[in-house]
Amino acid sequence: MKKNRQKTKKTVVRKIGSVYFRVLGVPQFHWSDVYHSLMTISWQHLWVIIISCYFVINTLFAFLYLGSNGGIANAKPDSFIDAFSFSIQTMATIGYGAMYPTNLYTHTLVAIEVFIGLIGMAMITGLMFARFSLPTARVLFSRVAVISPYNGVPTLMFRIANQRQNWIVEAQVRVTILLNQEVTLEGHSLQRLCDLELVRSETPMLALTWLVMHHIDENSPLYGWSENNFRELNNQEVRFVVTLTGLDETVSQTIHARHVYTLDKIIWYKRFVDVIYTGIDGKRYFDYSHFHDVVPLKTSNNELKIKALKQDNQNGHHRIL
Numbered sequence: 197m198k199k200n201r202q203k204t205k206k207t208v209v210r211k212i213g214s215v216y217f218r219v220l221g222v223p224q225f226h227w228s229d230v231y232h233s234l235m236t237i238s239w240q241h242l243w244v245i246i247i248s249c250y251f252v253i254n255t256l257f258a259f260l261y262l263g264s265n266g267g268i269a270n271a272k273p274d275s276f277i278d279a280f281s282f283s284i285q286t287m288a289t290i291g292y293g294a295m296y297p298t299n300l301y302t303h304t305l306v307a308i309e310v311f312i313g314l315i316g317m318a319m320i321t322g323l324m325f326a327r328f329s330l331p332t333a334r335v336l337f338s339r340v341a342v343i344s345p346y347n348g349v350p351t352l353m354f355r356i357a358n359q360r361q362n363w364i365v366e367a368q369v370r371v372t373i374l375l376n377q378e379v380t381l382e383g384h385s386l387q388r389l390c391d392l393e394l395v396r397s398e399t400p401m402l403a404l405t406w407l408v409m410h411h412i413d414e415n416s417p418l419y420g421w422s423e424n425n426f427r428e429l430n431n432q433e434v435r436f437v438v439t440l441t442g443l444d445e446t447v448s449q450t451i452h453a454r455h456v457y458t459l460d461k462i463i464w465y466k467r468f469v470d471v472i473y474t475g476i477d478g479k480r481y482f483d484y485s486h487f488h489d490v491v492p493l494k495t496s497n498n499e500l501k502i503k504a505l506k507q508d509n510q511n512g513h514h515r516i517l
Contacts, residue, residue, distance in 0.1 A: 234323055235330070242327075246320060253316075257283040257309050267302035270295050287313035331444055334359040335453035339488040341436070342466045343412070350412040352392070354457065355468055356440060357405040357487060364402040364451065367442035369394065371410060373417060374435040390417040392436075402442060404482050405471065423464050434459055466490040 234242065258279040261268055271278035282295045286309045297303045341354035358364050375388035393416070395409040412418050436457040444451045469489040472482050 235327060239327075242323075249316075253309075253312065254280055254283040254287060257286075257305060260305055261302060264299060264301045267297060267299050268295050269298050283309065286310060287316075289313065329447070331447050331449040331451045333364070333440075333442075333444070333451040333453040335364075335440055335451075336484070336487065337438065337453075337455035338468070340461045340463050340490060341457050342463050342468065342490055344465055344467055344493060346409060346411075351395075352410040352412060352418070352462075353407055353468070354438070355405055355407055355487065356402070357484070358402045359484075360446075362403075363445045364442035365400065365445050366398070367402040367406070367440060368398040369406070369408055369438065369440045370397065371408070372437045372439075374433070374437055375417075376434065392416065392418075405487075407468070408438075436462075463490055465493060467493055 234245075237245075258276055261279040261282060262274060262276065265273065268279065268282050271282060278295065284290075285292060285295070286306050289310060297306050336357040336359050338355040341352060343350060343352050345351065346353070356369065371392040371394060373390050373392060375390060392410045395411060399406060410416065410418075438455045438457065440453045442451055443449070467490060469486045469491055471484070471486050472480065475481050
C-alpha cells in the first residue's frame with residue numbers, strides 16, 4: 197500500500213529567482229490541473245496535443261468503421277484511407293455526400309463521433325479564446341539595482357518600464373526582502389519576510405518608466421548593513437522579491453509582473469543612466485538600449501557624500517547599510 201502511494205507522487209522543480217526548489221510529495225495527477233496545464237503550456241506543446249488527439253480519435257474511429265463490412269457506402273472494402281477520410285468528414289460534420297453510413301452499426305458510430313466532434317470543437321474554441329484573451333504584462337525590470345545617496349539619504353533603487361504602447365493605470369509595486377531562516381524558541385524554522393517601505397509605491401499611470409526607491413533609514417530592515425554584509429549574505433539566499441500589479445487600459449483587466457534581485461545584482465555607489473532626453477530636434481526620446489546601464493555618481497558633491505558615508509559606516513555610525 198505504501199509503495200502504491202509513493203508511485204502517485206512526483207518531484208516538481210520550481211524556480212524562484214535563481215534558486216531551484218525540488219518539491220516532494222506532490223500528487224502525480226489531478227483532474228483539476230488539466231485546464232491549468234493547458235493554459236500554461238507553450239503554444240507549440242498545445243498544438244502538438246490538439247493535433248495528436250485529432251489523429252488518434254480519427255484513427256480509432258477508422259478502425260471501428262472497418263469492423264462493419266460495407267457499412268460505408270462508396271468506400272473501398274477494408275480501405276483504411278477511406279474509413280479515415282469518412283471519420284474526418286463525420287467529426288467535422290462536412291458531409292460531402294460521396295460516403296455515408298448504410299447500417300445501424302455505422303449510424304451509431306457516426307452519432308457518437310459527431311457528439312465527440314462537437315464537444316471537442318467547443319473545448320478547443322473556448323481554450324483558444326481563453327489563451328488569447330489572457331491578460332499579460334510586458335513589464336521590463338532593470339537587471340540590477342543600485343544603492344546610492346538620494347538627497348543625502350542612502351537609497352535602494354531600481355527601474356521599471358512598460359514596453360507596450362499603452363498605459364498601466366493604478367499601478368502598484370511591492371518589494372519584500374527574503375531573509376535567512378530563523379528558529380523560534382519552540383524550534384520552528386521560518387523564512388523571514390520583511391516589506392520595504394517605498395518612497396512611492398503606486399502611480400496613477402505607468403506609461404514609460406518608474407524609478408522605485410527605498411530609503412535606508414532607521415526604519416529599514418537594511419539599516420546597519422554594509423557592502424561587506426551583502427557579500428557575506430550572497431551565499432545565504434537573501435532575495436529582493438518585486439511584484440507589480442495594475443490595470444491594462446486596453447483590455448481593462450488586471451495584469452501582474454514579478455522580478456527577483458539577488459544580492460550580486462545590487463551595485464553600490466552608482467546611478468542609472470538617463471534614458472529620457474531631449475534631442476537636438478527638440479523632441480523627447482526614451483532610449484531602452486541604456487535602460488540597464490549604470491554609471492558612477494558624477495558630481496563631486498556626491499562623491500564627497502559617499503566618502504563621508506563610508507567613513508561613518510566604518511566608525512560604527514551606520515549611516516549607510
